[in-house]
Amino acid sequence: xxxxxxxxxxxxxxxxxxxxxxxxxxxxxxxxxxxxxxxxxxxxxxxxxxxxxxxxxxxxxxxxxxxxxxxxxxxxxxxxxxxxxxxxxxxxxxxxxxxxxxxxxxxxxxxxxxxxxxxxxxxxxxxxxxxxxxxxxxxxxxxxxxxxxxxxxxxxxxxxxxxxxxxxxxxxxxxxxxxxxxxxxxxxxxxxxxxxxxxxxxxxxxxxxxxxxxxxxxxxxxxxxxxxxxxxxxxxxxxxxxxxxxxxxxxxxxxxxxxxxxxxxxxxxxxxxxxxxxxxxxxxxxxxxxxx
Amino acid sequence: xxxxxxxxxxxxxxxxxxxxxxxxxxxxxxxxxxxxxxxxxxxxxxxxxxxxxxxxxxxxxxxxxxxxxxxxxxxxxxxxxxxxxxxxxxxxxxxxxxxxxxxxxxxxxxxxxxxxxxxxxxxxxxxxxxxxxxxxxxxxxxxxxxxxxxxxxxxxxxxxxxxxxxxxxxxxxxxxxxxxxxxxxxxxxxxxxxxxxxxxxxxxxxxxxxxxxxxxxxxxxxxxxxxxxxxxxxxxxxxxxxxxxxxxxxxxxxxxxxxxxxxxxxxxxxxxxxxxxxxxxxxxxxxxxxxx
Numbered sequence: 307x308x309x310x311x312x313x314x315x316x317x318x319x320x321x322x323x324x325x326x327x328x329x330x331x332x333x334x335x336x337x338x339x340x341x342x343x344x345x346x347x348x349x350x351x352x353x354x355x356x357x358x359x360x361x362x363x364x365x366x367x368x369x370x371x372x373x374x375x376x377x378x379x380x381x382x383x384x385x386x387x388x389x390x391x392x393x394x395x396x397x398x399x400x401x402x403x404x405x406x407x408x409x410x411x412x413x414x415x416x417x418x419x420x421x422x423x424x425x426x427x428x429x430x431x432x433x434x435x436x437x438x439x440x441x442x443x444x445x446x447x448x449x450x451x452x453x454x455x456x457x458x459x460x461x462x463x464x465x466x467x468x469x470x471x472x473x474x475x476x477x478x479x480x481x482x483x484x485x486x487x488x489x490x491x492x493x494x495x496x497x498x499x500x501x502x503x504x505x506x507x508x509x510x511x512x513x514x515x516x517x518x519x520x521x522x523x524x525x526x527x528x529x530x531x532x533x534x535x536x537x538x539x540x541x542x543x544x545x546x547x548x549x550x551x552x553x554x555x556x557x558x559x560x561x562x563x564x565x566x567x568x569x570x571x572x573x574x575x576x577x578x579x580x581x582x583x584x585x586x587x588x589x590x591x592x593x594x595x596x597x598x
Numbered sequence: 599x600x601x602x603x604x605x606x607x608x609x610x611x612x613x614x615x616x617x618x619x620x621x622x623x624x625x626x627x628x629x630x631x632x633x634x635x636x637x638x639x640x641x642x643x644x645x646x647x648x649x650x651x652x653x654x655x656x657x658x659x660x661x662x663x664x665x666x667x668x669x670x671x672x673x674x675x676x677x678x679x680x681x682x683x684x685x686x687x688x689x690x691x692x693x694x695x696x697x698x699x700x701x702x703x704x705x706x707x708x709x710x711x712x713x714x715x716x717x718x719x720x721x722x723x724x725x726x727x728x729x730x731x732x733x734x735x736x737x738x739x740x741x742x743x744x745x746x747x748x749x750x751x752x753x754x755x756x757x758x759x760x761x762x763x764x765x766x767x768x769x770x771x772x773x774x775x776x777x778x779x780x781x782x783x784x785x786x787x788x789x790x791x792x793x794x795x796x797x798x799x800x801x802x803x804x805x806x807x808x809x810x811x812x813x814x815x816x817x818x819x820x821x822x823x824x825x826x827x828x829x830x831x832x833x834x835x836x837x838x839x840x841x842x843x844x845x846x847x848x849x850x851x852x853x854x855x856x857x858x859x860x861x862x863x864x865x866x867x868x869x870x871x872x873x874x875x876x877x878x879x880x881x882x883x884x885x886x887x888x889x890x
Contacts, residue, residue, distance in 0.1 A: 407795065430809030442809035444802075465808020469801040477797040478805045481788035485811040488787070488857070492780035495855040496773035499844060502851035503699065505769040509761040510736075513770045516757020517722030517734035518832075519777040521813030540810075552791060559794035563787040565780070565860060 311336050312458065313366035315359055315382050315389075316403070317344035320429070321372035323436040324402075324462050329353070331461040338362045338382075359383070360392030368398045368458070375547055376405040383413050395421035400455055402443075404428045404544075406551050407473035407480065408558070410446065414472040423451045426472065428479035429463060430486075432540050440464045444482070446475035480552035487549060487569035487589065489523040494590035497531055501594075508532055527587035536584040536591070543582030546573040603628050604750065605658035607651055607674050607681075608695070609636035612721070613664040615728040616694075616754055621645070623753040628661075630654045630674075651675070652684030660690045660750070667839055668697040675705050687713035692747055694735075696720045696836075698843050699765035699772065700850070702738065706764040715743045718764065720771035721755060722778075724832050732756045736774070738767035772844035779841060779861035779881065781815040786882035789823055793886075800824055819879035828876040828883070835874030838865040 313336040314325050321339075325348065328335055335353045337345050338361075345355045356362035359382045363369050369389055371382055379401055383389050389399055399417060401410065401424065414424040425447035435441040441463035445452055452468045459466045469478045496519075500510040511528045514520065530536060549570040556563045572592045579597050581588055591597050605628040606617050613631075617640065620627055627645045629637050630653075637647045648654035651674045655661050661681055663674055671693055675681050681691055691709060693702065693716065706716040717739035727733040733755035737744055744760045751758045761770045788811070792802040803820045806812060822828060841862040848855045864881045871889050873880055883889050 430806075430811065432810065442805060444805040465805070467801060467805035467808070469805055470797050473795075474797045474801070477792060477795040478802045481791050481802050482806050482809055482811045484791065485784050485788040485806060485816070488784035489781055489811065489813065491857050492777050492784065495780070495857050496777040498853055499773050499776065499848055499851070499855060499858075500769060502853045503765075503769040503847060505762050505766045509759060509766070510770045510773050513734060513736040513757070513759035513761055514722075514774050514777060516759070517774055518724065518814055518818075519722065519774045519781065521781065521815070522810055523813070524777070526810075555795060556791055559791070561790055561794045563791060565783050565787050565857065566791075568857060568860070 310334065311354070311366045313338070313362040313369035314372065315339070315362065315369060316372035318372070318374070319433050320402070320436045323433065324370070324372065327439045327461050328458070336362045336366045358387035359389045360387045363389040363392035363397060367396065368400065368455070369393070370400045370402055372402045374403065374544070376409050379403050379405050380409065380413065384416055390417060390420060390422065393420065393422045398423045398425070398451060398454065400425045400427050400458070402427045402429055404479050404548055404551070405476060407476040407555060410476050411473045414447070423448070424472065425451055425455055426475040427459065428475055430479070430482050431463070435463070443467070444469050444475040444478035446470055446473050446477070477555070480548065480555055483545065483548040484552045484563060484566035484569070486523060487545060487573065487586065488565045489521055490527050490587050490589045491569050491572060491593060493524050493528050494531060494593040497528065497590070498594055530585060530587045531590040536588040538583065539585035539587070541582060542573055542576045542584050542586045542588055545586035546570065546577050546582070549573060602626065603646070603658045605630070605654040605661035606664065607631070607654065607661060608664035610664070610666070611725050612694070612728045615725065616662070616664060619731045619753050620750070628654045628658045650679035651681045652679045655681040655684035655689060659688065660692065660747070661685070662692045662694055664694045666695065666836070668701050668843070671695050671697050672701065672705065676708055682709060682712060682714065685712065685714045690715045690717070690743060690746060692717045692719050692750070694719045694721055696771050696840050696843070697768060699768040699847060702768050703765045706739070715740070716764065717743055717747055718767040719747070719751065720767055722771070722774050723755070727755070735759070736761050736767040736770035738762055738765050738769070769847070772840065772847055775837065775840040776844045776855060776858035776861070778815060779837060779865065779878065780857045781813055782819050782879050782881045783861050783864060783885060785816050785820050786823060786885040789820065789882070790886055822877060822879045823882040828880040830875065831877035831879070833874060834865055834868045834876050834878045834880055837878035838862065838869050838874070841865060
């Protein structure tokens with residue numbers, strides 16, 4: 307089966323630039339967004355706008371979902387007007403949202419009964435990565451299905467890793483999110499120690515960028531912290547959601563990840579105090595004691 | 599005053615390759631090591647071996663100290679046969695050990711009374727960085743004294759930052775150490791989450807190396823964890839010592855850095871269980887529950 311039209315569900319911060327990149331790569335697109343306003347910029351492009359996920363799936367042979375949370379993905383795939391009701395045998399659903407690995411495996415099973423393939427393919431790299439087509443894509447699913455989707459992934463991202471079977475992409479993303487959150491918190495503690503010692507935290511960051519403690523978080527988010535500029539980027543409320551997914555998995559797996567738990571509590575505090583729309587590096591505001 | 603001879607006190611894992619690099623750069627060296635065996639490889643080189651720090655300081659106009667801990671530095675600088683008793687007015691002491699910022703400031707004051715300058719210049723980059731001359735050097739002290747030492751620093755390292763006044767280099771190093779320890783712990787949690795989810799942690803690391811959660815620690819120490827190879831590198835016992843310095847500073851500054859405290863406890867457990875000579879990335883052994 308050749309790819310005639312790719313469906314894309316969800317035209318938010320991530321989905322919109324991904325749609326643009328697919329159009330630039332000469333793919334024909336079918337679009338659906340619950341917020342119909344989001345499809346308007348695409349009215350004159352090489353796109354068809356559909357009224358439901360199921361209608362979209364009827365007219366496409368691959369559907370990418372890029373929505374906010376686990377229930378949203380469940381709804382667009384298996385809900386009343388979900389993809390599963392329109393997709394024909396051989397259809398491929400690529401879920402690029404960040405959701406529960408467990409629910410991902412369940413959705414893959416339900417789709418398989420209708421001979422519909424599925425890949426979980428969450429991303430890291432944020433809006434900038436989506437715009438530049440440099441996302442890191444972590445993929446779970448069958449190897450031959452991964453191969454089928456690879457040319458699409460190459461339009462959207464750069465570091466594309468087939469991590470394992472269904473759900474493995476989401477597990478990798480959960481790992482990514484707990485590591486990122488803890489690195490943010492650790493950078494904030496380091497800058498706090500510098501400030502409280504009356505040493506210029508900018509100079510300390512410069513010094514640390516050259517050593518073993520260097521990271522993308524120290525570079526990008528450290529700068530945000532020093533400039534007190536928490537314009538997202540990646541919203542604290544979404545990072546909190548992702549930490550919930552990771553900690554739920556940890557609980558099910560009977561492991562203890564107390565560093566992740568601590569970072570989740572910082573995010574929780576941020577969101578509770580009305581700062582959920584700030585970039586998640588605003589964890590520093592809690593650590594700097596700017597939010598009590 | 600031109601530099602005729604540089605004294606170097608401490609020929610351990612770090613001091614030895616630093617001495618070699620200074621010799622390669624055509625500096626004349628004066629050496630002292632408490633363990634006299636450590637000076638033997640330099641017997642035929644362009645070196646003088648001295649019997650005490652004070653004797654060494656008499657014959658050099660710059661002395662570099664590179665020893666293990668705060669009391670060692672105090673001893674070689676202000677002890678009975680310390681540098682302070684041999685150094686002439688205009689002598690410069692560069693302490694490249696990792697010690698207390700507070701004690702550093704006190705030593706600088708005592709030396710200043712004898713018109714001896716001091717820089718604190720702890721490093722990051724480990725034995726490999728010392729051998730390759732690519733250390734990150736974090737310097738505290740007066741700007742003109744920093745300038746005087748810069749040509750020497752350029753032989754030893756690459757990222758050389760004048761962080762601030764006396765002690766500021768040590769503060770930066772403390773920040774570096776708490777950030778590194780926490781990043782190690784966060785990487786270990788991420789790999790544990792992967793393993794416990796029956797997902798290949800090697801693939802997860804590959805995926806994360808391309809995204810926002812990437813760091814030198816994920817790259818180098820993540821590999822050690824996956825290979826269960828904790829040959830140092832940088833010993834857990836020394837990292838524990840450095841965490842003690844950082845947490846003592848935090849206490850004095852009345853700030854809370856609970857992530858650093860947690861990482862310190864992991865290192866404490868490692869050392870208590872007889873693993874102090876492993877690389878500090880063996881924090882993962884505690885998190886993976888391999889040490890109970």
